[in-house]
Each structure stands twice: as structure tokens, then as C-alpha cells.
Amino acid sequence: MLASLxxxxxxxxxxxxxxxxxxxxxxxxxxxGCTPMKCPLLQDAGSVRLFAKxxxxxxxxxxxxxxxxxxxxxxxxxxxxxxxRRQVCRFAFPGDVVDYxxxxxxxxxxxxxxxxxxxxxxxxxxxxxxxQSACLSALMMRVxxxxxxxxxxxxxxxxxxxxxxxxxxxxxxxxxxxGADEHGAFKVPMSRQDMADYLGxxxxxxxxxxxxxxxxxxxxxxxxNRMAFAKVxxxxxxxxxxxxAGECLSQAAV
Amino acid sequence: MLASLxxxxxxxxxxxxxxxxxxxxxxxxxxxGCTPMKCPLLQDAGSVRLFAKxxxxxxxxxxxxxxxxxxxxxxxxxxxxxxxRRQVCRFAFPGDVVDYxxxxxxxxxxxxxxxxxxxxxxxxxxxxxxxQSACLSALMMRVxxxxxxxxxxxxxxxxxxxxxxxxxxxxxxxxxxxGADEHGAFKVPMSRQDMADYLGxxxxxxxxxxxxxxxxxxxxxxxxNRMAFAKVxxxxxxxxxxxxAGECLSQAAV
DNA sequence: TTTGCGCTTTGTTCCATATCAAGCGATGGG
DNA sequence: CCCATCGCTTGATATGGAACAAAGCGCAAA
Numbered sequence: 330m331l332a333s334l335x336x337x338x339x340x341x342x343x344x345x346x347x348x349x350x351x352x353x354x355x356x357x358x359x360x361x362g363c364t365p366m367k368c369p370l371l372q373d374a375g376s377v378r379l380f381a382k383x384x385x386x387x388x389x390x391x392x393x394x395x396x397x398x399x400x401x402x403x404x405x406x407x408x409x410x411x412x413x414r415r416q417v418c419r420f421a422f423p424g425d426v427v428d429y430x431x432x433x434x435x436x437x438x439x440x441x442x443x444x445x446x447x448x449x450x451x452x453x454x455x456x457x458x459x460x461q462s463a464c465l466s467a468l469m470m471r472v473x474x475x476x477x478x479x480x481x482x483x484x485x486x487x488x489x490x491x492x493x494x495x496x497x498x499x500x501x502x503x504x505x506x507x508g509a510d511e512h513g514a515f516k517v518p519m520s521r522q523d524m525a526d527y528l529g530x531x532x533x534x535x536x537x538x539x540x541x542x543x544x545x546x547x548x549x550x551x552x553x554n555r556m557a558f559a560k561v562x563x564x565x566x567x568x569x570x571x572x573x574a575g576e577c578l579s580q581a582a583v
Numbered sequence: 584m585l586a587s588l589x590x591x592x593x594x595x596x597x598x599x600x601x602x603x604x605x606x607x608x609x610x611x612x613x614x615x616g617c618t619p620m621k622c623p624l625l626q627d628a629g630s631v632r633l634f635a636k637x638x639x640x641x642x643x644x645x646x647x648x649x650x651x652x653x654x655x656x657x658x659x660x661x662x663x664x665x666x667x668r669r670q671v672c673r674f675a676f677p678g679d680v681v682d683y684x685x686x687x688x689x690x691x692x693x694x695x696x697x698x699x700x701x702x703x704x705x706x707x708x709x710x711x712x713x714x715q716s717a718c719l720s721a722l723m724m725r726v727x728x729x730x731x732x733x734x735x736x737x738x739x740x741x742x743x744x745x746x747x748x749x750x751x752x753x754x755x756x757x758x759x760x761x762g763a764d765e766h767g768a769f770k771v772p773m774s775r776q777d778m779a780d781y782l783g784x785x786x787x788x789x790x791x792x793x794x795x796x797x798x799x800x801x802x803x804x805x806x807x808n809r810m811a812f813a814k815v816x817x818x819x820x821x822x823x824x825x826x827x828a829g830e831c832l833s834q835a836a837v
Numbered sequence: 838t839t840t841g842c843g844c845t846t847t848g849t850t851c852c853a854t855a856t857c858a859a860g861c862g863a864t865g866g867g
Numbered sequence: 868c869c870c871a872t873c874g875c876t877t878g879a880t881a882t883g884g885a886a887c888a889a890a891g892c893g894c895a896a897a
Contacts, residue, residue, distance in 0.1 A: 408735070415743070429728070430728070431729060470723070470727065471685060474685035474727060480734035481734060482662075484738060488670040489669070491854095520875090529743065533854090540876070787847085787885075787887095790847085807845065807892095
């Protein structure tokens with residue numbers, strides 16, 4: 330059971346309009362500023378679980394009986410075709426709900442691509458809390474709508490962007506989600522294969538595009554998985570090839 | 584205001600567990616059998632609007648102040664890049680919520696691809712009803728989760744299926760959603776360009792694939808937009824080319 | 838009926854990306 | 868220290884689908 334700070338000390342949750350359902354008591358919740366990680370209703374229902382790099386959290390088709398919130402690390406969600414082709418649907422970063430699946434079975438396989446801590450709770454308890462709390466209900470709706478928005482931007486990438494545009498847009502989001510240090514450098518937690526499977530490309534194409542971005546000065550590489558976007562946009566990296574990333578992807582903020 | 588049948592005559596909505604929020608009174612709602620079109624809370628809040636083929640219902644970026652449910656016809660939801668590249672995110676068939684967008688702006692452009700009747704309601708009234716009704720809240724969550732599921736299957740199509748597989752999988756879903764007559768024939772309501780923009784292909788590729796499917800006997804064509812899947816799977820149409828459609832797409836049932 | 842227009846089909850060529858095949862540089866175990 | 872392994876990069880070649888071009892077809896207006 331995750332300690333939910335000193336919530337005991339908080340005043341009894343005031344009733345904002347809706348007189349029946351319990352609210353969590355956080356003032357931020359009333360203004361839509363709540364997140365899954367901040368919500369005491371979720372924290373209290375969950376326990377922390379650890380996964381090592383490569384561990385499967387659940388398989389596509391497994392019973393949909395638990396909900397996971399990423400506390401640290403990154404979780405990869407992917408679908409597999411019977412002939413081995415794979416599509417990565419999403420990466421869940423700290424603060425993200427891995428998935429809130431509909432129906433009795435989950436819709437993709439969830440794996441830790443690095444050491445991961447998750448808050449794990451039963452679906453029944455989450456649904457119970459949702460039915461009791463207007464603010465949690467609204468929060469979960471925001472979470473799911475955020476994922477839907479991200480999936481549709483992902484769709485645009487896969488359907489209409491060139492390989493170079495996809496990689497560029499993807500790395501922009503990784504920079505945003507992972508955070509850059511004072512030099513603008515950020516870690517890319519996933520392998521080239523994972524990037525390829527997310528972007529609908531091959532590992533070789535991803536590698537080539539990253540090399541080309543390095544050569545043309547769009548990015549600076551510190552190692553294969555640590556890089557920085559060039560602060561000054563030069564002629565080279567402003568060319569037609571590196572298209573409007575902001576147009577294509579939005580981050581999964583709740 | 585849409586007539587909601589003889590709901591006046593129904594007994595007062597019983598309180599199932601949750602004593603505070605009003606339920607719609609439909610027994611089906613308690614068992615998860617409700618749909619947006621059946622829900623009296625939505626029907627009462629909405630008015631019917633008509634759109635002609637080609638009409639824009641709203642533009643990407645417009646104020647997110649209304650929710651639409653398709654009563655008849657088909658609505659296309661698409662995103663446009665500044666250079667004209669287009670990705671169709673979804674087709675909304677009768678019974679579907681066109682979109683329940685997050686935030687202040689809608690995320691794609693919605694257009695009627697044939698004469699369309701929608702039930703139109705304000706977002707405020709929908710959200711008001713949701714906060715009052717546990718069953719409507721659950722219904723909308725199911726709707727959104729269904730769209731998310733569909734988007735992720737769409738992702739797999741765009742990222743990992745060949746052109747032939749995409750067209751085949753797409754037509755299977757159209758058959759399912761549009762319904763086939765006694766001969767197995769169904770109408771395809773969208774143009775080749777719309778199919779191409781949904782599938783991340785060009786119009787020429789779509790046309791070629793359809794021609795090839797016809798030649799190899801996978802489908803029978805009655806006109807460019809009316810066809811039937813062959814009932815008997817022959818050697819020709821069972822070949823490697825026409826891959827597992829069921830593996831790739833799920834219909835947007837609520 | 839003719840004309841014009843939009844949509845679809847078909848043919849040809851070209852190119853972006855896949856595929857096949859080494860090579861390279863870290864990292865860890867013996 | 869050496870070797871095996873693994874993830875990544877790079878090169879050569881193949882190919883699926885895009886791009887360009889033009890012809891067919893159905894439908895509505897003249």
C-alpha cells in the first residue's frame with residue numbers, strides 16, 4: 330500500500346456540487362489539475378510492483394483484471410501478428426496509465442524496456458472508485474482521451490510521414506517525456522528495434538535516419554542512446570526533410 | 584428535440600446501488616447493453632441536424648463545444664498536414680459518436696461523405712448528464728475505449744500490413760458495419776481517395792488492389808462501390824496475399 | 838444527344854524503404 | 868586478455884508502392 334502522504338490531516342473532502350459521490354479532497358482535482366499519480370483514491374488502492382528490463386507485465390489477450398500506473402521506467406505496449414510482425418502501440422512513461430482496457434481481455438502485450446516500478450491495482454477497485462468519485466471518473470476519462478489523441482497522431486505519422494519525419498517527430502516526444510539536461514541532452518530508453526516497431530520502419534532505416542540527422546547537424550550524439558537536438562537551426566537541419574514535428578505529435582499530458 | 588418514445592410511461596428509474604446519480608431507467612443499461620443511440624439522456628439533450636454529402640460538420644481546431652451521434656449516413660474524420668497530406672482517422676457509422684474530444688479544441692475535421700443525420704448536443708449538457716448518471720458515464724467510457732481499441736488496430740494496419748492486407752481488412756469492416764444483403768453484397772460508402780487516406784496508400788494502389796481481388800475471385804464487383812466477398816474460399820483467394828483480417832481490425836461495437 | 842466533369846482504372850517509371858549481408862564497438866564471462 | 872555476444876551501423880541490391888500520365892466510364896447539365 331503506497332503511503333498517501335498526510336492525507337489524514339486534510340480536511341474532510343468538501344462536496345463540490347455533486348453531493349453524493351466522494352471526492353478525493355485535493356483542490357487541484359476540482360480544476361482538472363489532477364493526475365493518476367496524484368490521485369489518493371488510486372494510490373490507496375494500489376501496491377507497488379517491480380519489473381526488470383525485458384519482463385512481461387501482461388500478454389495480449391490476458392484477463393483484463395488489473396490497472397497499472399507507471400511510477401518509474403518505461404513500459405512498451407505492442408501487438409503481434411501470427412507471422413511475427415510487431416507494432417508497438419505506445420510507450421508508457423512515468424505518470425502514464427499503461428492501459429485502461431475495455432472488455433474482458435487486454436488489447437496488447439505490456440513489457441518493461443528498463444527497470445520499472447508500477448502501481449498495480451485491481452480493475453474492480455478502480456471501477457468501484459470511479460463509480461463513487463466524480464473527479465476520478467473525469468480523470469480517467471481525460472487519461473483515456475489523451476491516449477486516443479496520441480493514437481490518432483501516431484496514425485498520422487504511420488500513414489503519411491516519411492521515415493525521416495517519423496524519427497524526428499518521435500525523438501521530439503522522447504525529449505519531452507524523458508526530459509533534457511542542461512546541455513539539452515536526453516536519454517532514449519528504447520532500442521532501435523523498438524523505435525522501428527513503433528514507427529512502422531525497419532531497424533536499418535531508423536539507424537540510417539539517425540545517422541543522417543547526426544551528419545546534417547540536426548542532433549548531436551553522445552552515445553547511441555543519448556543525444557541532443559541542435560539548439561541553433563542551421564540551413565542543413567532546417568531543410569525540407571525535417572518536417573513539422575509539432576504538427577504531428579502531441580504528448581500524452583493529462 | 585428527438586422524441587424518446589414512450590419513456591414517460593416507464594416506471595421511475597430505480598436506483599441500482601448508486602443512490603445519488605439518476606439512471607436512465609433502461610434495464611439494458613444496467614447490464615452494459617446500452618448504446619449512445621438508445622440512451623434517453625442523450626436523446627433528450629440533442630436535436631437532429633442534416634448534412635449533405637461533402638458538408639463539413641466541424642473543422643480540426645474548432646471549439647470543442649458539441650457532441651454528435653450519427654443517426655444515418657457516414658462521417659469521415661481526418662487530419663490534414665500543411666502540405667496537403669491527409670490521414671483519415673476514422674469513419675463514424677450510424678450509432679457511433681463522431682468524437683468525444685478532450686480539451687477545448689477538436690482533434691480532426693468531420694465531414695459527411697453522404698447525406699447524414701446526426702443527433703447534435705452541447706458538450707456541456709453531455710458532461711452534465713455524465714456527472715449525474717453513473718450508467719451514462721460508463722457508457723461514454725465504453726464508447727471512448729472502443730475508439731481507442733479501433734485506433735490501435737488501425738495503427739497495426741498502417742505500420743505492419745501490406746497494401747493488399749490493408750484493403751482486405753478494411754473491406755471486411757465495411758461489410759460488417761454497412762451490412763450485406765441476401766447475396767452478400769454491401770455498399771462501400773467512401774471514395775477510393777477516402778479509402779486511400781484511411782489506409783495510408785494512394786488512390787491508384789487501392790484501385791489496383793481492388794482490381795486484383797476481383798480478378799483473383801476474392802470479391803465480386805457489382806459496381807465500383809458495391810461488392811461481395813466470395814462465399815467459397817478458393818485456392819486463388821486463400822493465398823498468402825490475403826492475410827488474417829480478423830487479427831487486425833475490430834469493429835467499433837459499444 | 839452531346840459535352841464536360843469527376844471518379845476510377847490501367848500503364849510506365851522511379852524512388853523510398855525493405856532486405857540481405859558484413860563490419861564495428863561495447864560489454865561481460867571464462 | 869581473449870572471445871562471444873549483442874546492439875548498432877553501414878553497404879549493396881531488390882521491390883512495393885508512389886508518382887506521373889492517360890484513357891475509360893458514368894452522370895448531370897446543356
